[in-house]
Amino acid sequence: MEKKSWLKIIVINLVIALSLVTITEIIIRVVAARSNVFNINIGAAMDFHPTRGTQLKANYKAEGISINSYGILGPEIELKPNPSGIRILTIGDSTSFHPQSRNYSRVLEDKLKEFFPGHNIEVIVGAVPGYNSYKALDWYKEFLYKLNPDITIIYIGWNDILSIHPFNKTELFRQNIKTRSFLQKLYVVRLPYYFMREYERKKVADLSPLSAEERNTINHFYPYHYSNNLKIMIEKLKNQGSVVYLITLPGLITYNPTNDELKRMYYGVGMNNKLALYKAVYNKYHKVLEEVATSTNTPTIDLREIIKSPEQREIFTDTMHFNIAGSEVFGNYIANYLKADLNKMIIRKR
Template sequence: MPNRIGSIFAEKPNVGQSSTFVQFEQLYFCDCCAKRLHSELKVFQFLRDRCDGTWRTSRVNRLAKRKKKLIFAGLAALIGLLGGMLLLEIGLRIYVASRGWTPNCYVTGVAFFVPHEQAGHTMRPGLRMKSSAYDVTINSLGLRGEEIDVQKPDNGIRVMVMGGSSVFGYLVPDGQDSCCVLEEVMSKDERYGDSKVQVLNAGVPGYNMTQCRLRYESDLSKLNPDVVLMYLGWNDMKYLLQDPDSVDRTPPAPSLWTRTMATSVLYGVLRYRVFPPDSPVFVPPVSSSSNDEDLRTECETQFRNDLQSLVEAVRNSGALPVLSTQLMAAGASDPQLKRYLGDGAEQIEANERLGLWITQVIREEAERSHVPLIDVADKIECDSTHLGDAIHLTQFGHREVAICWAEGLSDALIKMEDGTPEQSGEKTELRREKESE
């Protein structure tokens, strides 16, 4: 009997159907041929399945090998890149060391600051920075200068100077800032007799009056200064035309990532030399250019309150507060200095009025609070020999300001010892109470 193999067909068109449809006529074979064909088909199907499986397996293997090669190539490139960066870092460290610089010489202000719980940020204790532009040492207490004992020397007079970068000494090396010069001048003054005069530089670049107060209350008052001289106001100028509730008066330190990266010389070169940020501007933003009439009452009140709060914090600690006006380009007749006040004539004029307003408020607050005033702005001529920009003193300027401070402080200290002014009597009583605790 013939057998039918259902998998073998011959095409034959079906009449009346579309040519796209075909009817398959089944082929018939004898039993012997059918069995043989069955066997061959099974072998064919087996080989086909094996071939499909092998192909899939080989494709997976090829993809896996390619993936391994890509991973290996990526790792090799990464290792090469890291190795190259390491060699560059070592080379740059050797270079800066040969120049007598420190590894943080390129990152400047980023290396200065660490977080502070109350004030937002403060000086990095133990910082050492030296470059072509900087020669800065910060002691373990976060003060610029050499190490000091927390305990005040016996028979000593401790003077603390608070403010921003003008006090810190932004443009001068160690030993040339106003505080160092003030200590030198006062130590030679015979009016102090055998008393050891110690002047502490508590300036922090960028600090406003609120930050000065918060840092003083949390950290600096523990040093028991006899006198706290406040040379400030400029850094609060930018708040005069902004809503007091919308500004952050305690800005944070740079992020942990930035501070960590700042330890790398290579990072400093790339970030601050190859791709430098915008140059710092020491004047209020362009939006602050307006007439005095635009100074809102709440901004003026806030400025006065901040100053009064700082004076009261110093007085409550038992120290004698002393205010000083600042030498700033706002009072300059030199057109080269005035150009630091803004980009155009209108902004320069507006910012000059703001600076003069700040100076006058400091004078008024000193009189209102019965606080000794050293009127630097009135006693020293504002020119390019004293200022390097809108607010920062030159080396000569630091010396002249220190001499002016020394004259004013000698009068205040003598009156304090005599107990003649009202505030001196208060100070002496507070100091006695504090020392008896």
């Protein structure tokens, strides 16, 4: 009898716990559907992918977010490009994805259509929050190559900088299993990570110089993976006939951040909010980006040129993400950079 009572208590507690989790899950989903910022931060628009960990949910719709049937942010597209039109693909991470209602790709498309009225110009956003160069290359090999873009703009590297460096002692690439796939579908599981990131952002920046040990570690560090991934992607795109452009990595870390900018920044895993460490890793990656551009003869659109003053950097909401005003600034700058080359391309297609 006593055993049955204990069993009954356990069952009741499990039912209560499951009910609470279910109710919490429903509440989070309702909030996520109404707030696009919260939605993206907890990954509500994301789904499991066996090799990349995550991908955008096909046909997902919520406030300010519309993902098409191919799992791409934006309207429906035809896989086969219009032979008389110009198709531009922007490959990237959250800096290309946000602000999702009007990211730089949308501004770029509008501006180019303004430059060349009557011409069929489309810009496809091949960007997913959280993607690094490994994941971007994997997505290209799996699907993006099917789009056959005339022009490809590659703006990737921030997630490499934040996690793939010698000061990150955590496992960089965990094996994807069915359990992980199931857990990633639960919003209630994702929520703690959202608050953990917010907590990390509130930590005070460490402005001390690099120690001798840190400097030695940095001197012996070279992000070969980043170089290789970019080179492979560029080579494959060019072999398809796409004209490729690289974009530099502009952000609050690019120059000397002000006190106000330091409060907006967040740091990579294992950097312990140390500015000198972050800057050293950032500089290593940027040097590789420049080396790849030179060795592959790929033109670089240097957005760092237009964020030199604190006033110009007010467009940044954190270390590297920018607001709609930033989308306008970057989108217009890129459009003007491409204008002459696009004109030649349009003439050739006549």
